[in-house]
Amino acid sequence: MADVSYSEPTKIGEATFGDYLALLKPRVMSLVVFTAFVGMMSAPTAVHPMVAIAAILFIAVGAGAAGALNMWSDANIDQNMRRTRYRPVPAGRIAPSESLALGLALAGISVVMLWLAANVLAAILLGFTIFFYAVIYSLWLKHVTPQNIVIGGAAGALPPVIGWVVASGTMAIEAWQMFALIFLWTPPHFWALALFMRSDYDDARIPMLTVTHGRKATRAHILAYTTLLAVLAIAMAFTTLGGPLYFAIAVVYNSLFLLGAIRIWRRNEEAAEADKFIVEKRFFRLSLYYLLFHFAAILAEASLRSLDLGGWI
Amino acid sequence: MSIHVEHELHRRRLGRNLGVGLLLAALISVVFGLTIAKLSTGPMANAQGQVIFE
Secondary structure (H helix, E strand, O other): OOOOOOOOOOOOOOOOHHHHHHHOOHHHHHHHHHHHHHHHHHOOOOOOHHHHHHHHHHHHHHHHHHHHHHHHHOHHHHHOOOOOOOOOOOOOOOOHHHHHHHHHHHHHHHHHHHHHHOOHHHHHHHHHHHHHHHHHHHHHHHHHOOOHHHHHHHHHHOHHHHHHHHHHOOOOHHHHHHHHHHHHHHHHHHHHHHHHOOOHHHHOOOOOHHHHOOHHHHHHHHHHHHHHHHHHHHHHHHOOOOOHHHHHHHHHHHHHHHHHHHHHHHOOHHHHHHOOOHHHHHHHHHHHHHHHHHHHHHHHHHHHHHOOOOOOO | OOOOOOOHHHHHHHHHHHHHHHHHHHHHHHHHHHHHHHHHOOOEEOOOOOEEEO
């Protein structure tokens, strides 16, 4: 006797709720939420808790919108890369047009709601960030220049500025210091990934530095950006955002990060292939902790300042 | 052999509908909380306390 129930492969339109969540790039969203929260908390103006919760939520929705728009524009690229081919759009669980519609709807909702929750400047900055990531980076820069992730990194660096503007209504130098920290951190983070993902960017015909200038030049670029980042990150300890706690964390993490960059720079491809890119993979993992701990230190200094304990006084 | 009244497709749809429902409930809660917060700080003000509506 035949069983009337049957199973068939997943088709477009049969995605689960989790697939739609995956469209919003939750891991990127968590970084955006955390850095925006630190930006908001380190501003000198106190924010009503409900306003803070709503603002963070709508910034997260804005980040999700940018992610969904990127999934739409990068569907063909994602299909050719091992790292991304199982995403909902290239895997065929969600139609590209659905991803575009969701991205546009969430972008509109997040910008308008942030305006109502906080202020018009924060909303404009959020709108600009989504536009910069989805259009300037994903549709244009990514396909035309090896400096794609350097310039495109600006989109990922803006959330702490938005958080600061939500609280204070203005853009101060401290907000741009946090911007610079993420901006200089982004290239070594992504170039390390490009080194150990090897053929992915070649296969997808993306002009990453590894493809256009070679892997040796990429290793040198990682060291150059890491050196610049270390100078900035440690100098920030002596600004109004920093203090002894931040200084201690910055010295430890920048020493480790620089050491990792020097190791990457001194290696050749034979050595990297031999140990399956262990140094590059460690550097990439360290980069995640690097950013997390720097922003946690900025948050801790801001909390201490509110108790008259922060800074160098 | 049993006849499956509920296809696997229905389970997915239920999951999506529940997810959207919960998200809408969360959005309503946030907007309501935001309204109360704005009203409780006196005249309608933005995050910096600048008055929008008296």
